[in-house]
Amino acid sequence: MKYLLFFSIFLSFKIGHSQEAKTKLYIIGTVHESSPILNPQMLFDILDNIKPDVLLQENDSEQISSYFKDIRPKSNEQNASLMYLKKYPATLNLPFEFEGRNKYRRDNGMVPTDNLAINLIDSLYEKNLLSPANTKIFEKYKEANKALINFSQKDIQTLNSIEFEVVNRHRQFIQHHELSKIVSSEEIFSRKFVTKPNGEKISYREGYQLWCNFWDLRNNTMAINIIKKANEHKGKKIAILTGVQHKYYLKELLDKYYDGNYEIVEYFK
Incomplete structure (x- = not known):
């Protein structure tokens, strides 16, 4: 005892x-x-x-x-x-x-291929040059961005709410896991290049995927x-x-x- x-x-x-x-x-x-x-x-x-x-x-x-x-x-x-x-x-x-x-992203070609790839997706979408499946993905991304913008016009407490986390998680998933499907399936992204600081070339396709992985x-x-x-x-x-x-x-x-x-x-x- x-x-x-x-x-x-x-x-x-x-x-x-x-x-x-x-x-x-x-x-x-x-x-x-x-x-x-x-x-x-x-x-x-x-x-x-x-x-x-x-x-x-x-x-x-x-x-x-x-x-x-x-x-x-x-x-x-x-x-x-x-x-x-x-x-x-x-x-x-x-x-x-x-x-x-920042240096890591530049040295590996993630920057500026991240923005260049998204801008190219947008351009292809506006010209109706994306496949039907990829068009649906990008429209879903645009809707998620609109929802994010609506939240961003409120206050810091709202941006730290569970409701915002749900919207943000959805948008970030599309940006880093769904848009990469567009980049990997549309041939033009394998034919567009940027030059890394070491002089090597890297395609939008490869650079964007590296950027997604880095997230x-x-x-x-x-x-x-x-x-x-x-x-x-x-x-x-x-x-x-x-x-x-x-x-x-x-x-x-x-x-x-x-x-x-x-x-x-x-x-x-």
Whole structure:
């Protein structure tokens, strides 16, 4: 009986300690540039209400190293964070982005083939040159974009809602998994090329598919980086500032890779 009582007390202590030690993750979906929907002051107010110990930025380590020097006047995240760091100088400001994201996309020809491919799809659609099946795919994409635009004209709370996540997930799936069917089946995309920085040519078809694949790789990398930071700063509050279109995916991946050391707290309710 004595041992059962001791075990019960020990187990209660362990459970309570485990709950207390969990890192709190606040994923704040943002729009990157100041607008009526979100500006630096509005984002600062959100941060000041949460009072995070750590800020995680959608930047890589190189961008973070010049965070206080390379100021982007229209950036919501940077300017709000600088205001917050000035008020709370002990706060850590850390990266969680895929390292060398922009260079990686350029070097591999994903940029500018991403936009060039979508523009070409649109041009073929307007000229009625897409196959019937591909026409249906692109019309579905256009409708999804309209729904996304309707949401984007509301407010930051709406853009962080479950309703927006559903619409955004649908649109992103079409863009990265359905439009690639058009690019792979319409012959013209294999005959249009761009030149990569190393001088090699890459077709719109290959470049667009690489860009689609990178969407998954990038989000997985960001989720893993968040989990690492959550473990490095156990029991702390972490505000994750990410473009709103990543939020649904990061939440899904943080649930998929859950290790018991963190909890996601919904700031917008």
